[in-house]
Amino acid sequence: MTKKANTIIIFDIDGVIRDVSGSYRRAISDTVEHFTAQAYRPTPTDIDNLKSEGIWNNDWEASQELIYRHFVSQGKTRTELQFNYQDIVTYFQTRYRGTDSENWNGYICNEPLLAQPSYFQELTQSGIAWGFFSGATRGSANYVLEKRLGLQSPILIAMEDAPGKPDPTGLFATINLLENGSDKKQTVVYVGDTVADMHTVEKAKALDDSRTWLGVGVLPPHVQETAARRIAYTETLMNAGAKIVFNNVQELTIKTIPKSES
Structure with missing residues (x-):
């Protein structure tokens, strides 16, 4: 439990928290x-x-x-x-x-949600700090996080707040907001559905080797329609740096956080 309590999970939003294939x-x-x-x-x-x-x-x-x-x-x-x-x-x-x-x-x-409020409650109960870094506008991101999911003032770095991915500036900014001057969290997990998301983690790792950085991929719904597309997209994310790829973000739990290479 102590190890997991030393972990931050930061989520992309589009393709991870909401299905944007129809939007x-x-x-x-x-x-x-x-x-x-x-x-x-x-x-x-x-x-x-x-x-x-x-x-x-x-x-x-x-x-x-x-x-x-x-x-x-x-x-x-x-x-x-x-x-x-x-x-x-x-x-x-x-x-x-x-x-x-x-x-x-x-x-x-009409965007289908890919996560439920209870998922984030479980992360909090597990002692995991969590927030969001997204290329969506703040208005769009807050629409899904607050209005649709009912999250109360979640930590968010949006399009207006940082350069676009794969620049890791926004990822570092999210970490700073989550730590808020408290003890440094050793492990940072970034969850995304694109190559740019995984490259963001790799660039962050290159700039700060004092933490453990883990890229976790999530397959957006539109690539899960056939096995061939699912396999190809998984390989694309893994080749870009993902440590593991899930079908749905809620599969990432305190028990399934990838182990870092020691």
Whole structure:
């Protein structure tokens, strides 16, 4: 118990705490389709392939990149393409958050939850400190954490608070908030569903070798539809640094935290 009480678990949100295949990812496809004049709608596999490059954690930037790549494949050059990034962001948000800025009515309203409040209560009872580091906006993250899950002012570093992953600045900031001047926790577990998440852990490890860093992968629901995709995605996360990969975040418990190499 003492060893586990010396552990911090930090969670990504999208694909880990909520299923975003019908929300964020659908908004990516809608946005790309809109800005390519219906010529190209990326498939879930297209989006996974882009994100496997490890640098497209921001879905607005991912949308823009897929738009550019489509036109480049048609013989255009990036320099002759004049897309306004803010226009891409604005359109994306009308799909994801919806058309009402006060009472959201977009895809975000129907995201299936992948964890229950009782899971976090069990972590607390086990003496494990926990929080969230996500590339989602603070509004979107708090929508799921507080409004949907009912968590009370959870520790959160969101898009507005730190550079995007795989930069580990936000991971360190989350740790600082969780420790809050108290004794240093020896083991840090970061739970994510993308290559960028695992690379974030690897970069943190390179900057601070005084802790044990563990990357834990979670398979987002959309890659679990076939065995082949599940196996391929698991291998991708393991190759990026994951110590273990679960089908659901709630499989990570006090008993299943991976042992570090000694």
